[in-house]
Amino acid sequence: MNDIGRRGFLVRTGLALGSAVLADACPPAFADQLLPQSGSRKSQFGNWDAIKAQFPLSPQLIHLAAFFLASHPIPVREAIERHRAGLDADPIGYWYEHEKKQEAKVLQAAADYLGVSPTDIALTDSTTMGLGLLYGGLQLRQGQEILTTTHDHYSTEISLRLRAERMGATVRRIPLYRSLKAVSRDQLVDSLQKSISSATRIVAVTWVHSSTGLKLPIHEMAEAIQSINRSRSEQDRIIFCVDGVHALGVEDFHLSQLGCDFLIAGTHKWMFGPRGTGLVWGHPKAWPIAQATIPTFNIQAYDLWIENRSARDLPPSIHMTPGGFHSFEHRWALDEAFKLHQAIGKANVTQRIYELNQQLKHGLAAMPHVTLHTPISQDLSAGIVCFEVAGMTPRQIVEKLRQRKIVGSVTPYATQYARLAPSLLNSPVEIEKTLGEIRNLRSS
Ligand SMILES: Cc1ncc(COP(=O)(O)O)c(C=O)c1O
Incomplete structure (x- = not known):
């Protein structure tokens, strides 16, 4: 089983993964790995980078609020x-x-x-x-x-x-x-x-x-x-x-x-x-x-x-x-x-989003200064991760991350949290980088 397949299997079977295990499973070359095939149909996209390349997103930023409003991918833009x-x-x-x-x-x-x-x-x-x-x-x-x-x-x-x-x-x-x-x-x-x-x-x-x-x-x-x-x-x-x-x-x-x-x-x-x-x-x-x-x-x-x-x-x-x-x-x-x-494959989409969310949640859960609010289990969560950092307001967290080129958002509700949403537009390397920045966040 390749890395995507193995990690997807672990996610689907609900086995908890430690952050160390996930970090090991995310070498920089991961983003170049082939997409699993969807049913009998071969995906027209060779790898996840090819999908991200469909979007004219700023390459300077790590986009973890992409769900807010879509960036148009090539076929949509052309139409x-x-x-x-x-x-x-x-x-x-x-x-x-x-x-x-x-x-x-x-x-x-x-x-x-x-x-x-x-x-x-x-x-x-x-x-x-x-x-x-x-x-x-x-x-x-x-x-x-x-x-x-x-x-x-x-x-x-x-x-x-x-x-x-x-x-x-x-x-x-x-x-x-x-x-x-x-x-x-x-x-x-x-x-x-x-x-x-x-x-x-x-x-x-x-x-x-x-x-x-x-x-x-x-x-x-x-x-x-x-x-x-x-x-x-x-x-x-x-x-x-x-x-x-x-x-x-x-x-x-x-x-x-x-x-x-x-x-x-x-x-x-x-x-x-x-x-x-x-x-x-x-x-x-x-x-x-x-x-x-x-x-x-x-x-x-x-x-x-x-x-x-x-x-x-x-x-x-x-x-x-x-x-x-x-x-x-x-x-x-x-x-x-x-x-x-459909061309990417619905199951591939879900699996990829779950894997990135697992990586982020396990990383956050292991940090003593972070309170993770979203359930770890993918049975109780999808693509949105909400958390707090001790001594900081959600707005301060999101602003500090933005200064480091990581785009998140604050939940627009009476009780507010910092919110990151790993999606098809992200890679495990980007999630690792985001975790590194959150690890360094301090209230000063
Ligand atoms: C749960 C939920 N429902 C509805 C909306 C509104 O969506 P739309 O912009 O498509 O009206 C949002 C966020 O914008 C949302 O988070």
Whole structure:
């Protein structure tokens, strides 16, 4: 087994690795190692450096906040430039020629990647737009409530608050755990299950918390919800909604097997899609609960309006794809991002991100002046690592690292941590260098 294979095996089997072991496994030449092949298909990329070379990122910096907003890789950039030139030369002509074809291509690429039907996907401009439109448009009956958690991002919390203020829905927020140190998958599922009441119609959670790096066991939570749903009528069935933005492009999953009803995500973070793109996927049985707010500009829907005919029979995902005109050069380049991930191989992506995160977390956990908040286990974490350094504020940590050309971020929440997110744009050598700088951090 080569190094990538051996380390991936250790990560998958959950065996704890000491930092020394990891350091030994990371010679400088590691970044040149071949990518494992994805299934029977040989990856078009020979090594991880070839993937990083797709991005015009500053080579002076170690990019550990790349999930914040994507840098466009070559195929995405080229597609954007192609569409931009066409639109600039003849906006209406190019639009009529490409709109239907390009949108279908984007939906098909997203559907292939997610393992679902393209007719169940609505296109948005961001996670926030998807959350706002979905949570604002879910139809609830009198007495039905929305259950959410105290760990969600601003965009979920405010979407639900606006919804409650506008339409009077009850939103109940619960903590899923007391201490991150002792958290377990069973406890997370149990907390959710126990909090569900007969009034609960919607459950709204975030798959990977950008506040701590904690990853929820979404599949197990979905199973627990399904077991409650067995004794409920269709009208009272719990609808399980997941902000999946920090899982999409990190976790190796098929939506058809995940078990949630809606997945909302931007595609301009880990997916490397064009900035200003995102999607909402809904299970065909769940979509009817969602009512659109912004008129779609789908050509079929528009033609039916012109002919004074009902568009009710069109898939709900079409109505949930908001019009009017968009920055089409970005939207129509999104298929390239999905294709890039497929070319690398979903399993390879996950394995690489896990390995780099393991390296970082084990290194941080071994430092006496550092408190690591993100669980070490990849069962409970994905690609985000949150920590504190004794005697320093998170802002000071991030600023000091920036002075040393390492780019991190501060969690934008009431409780703040320093946050680093090893991704496909990093190498083990960069993680070692980052650990070295954190080792030297002192409060002076
Ligand atoms: C968990 C989570 N959800 C939603 C968002 C907002 O994403 P977007 O920029 O795609 O709206 C963020 C961060 O920006 C986030 O961390």
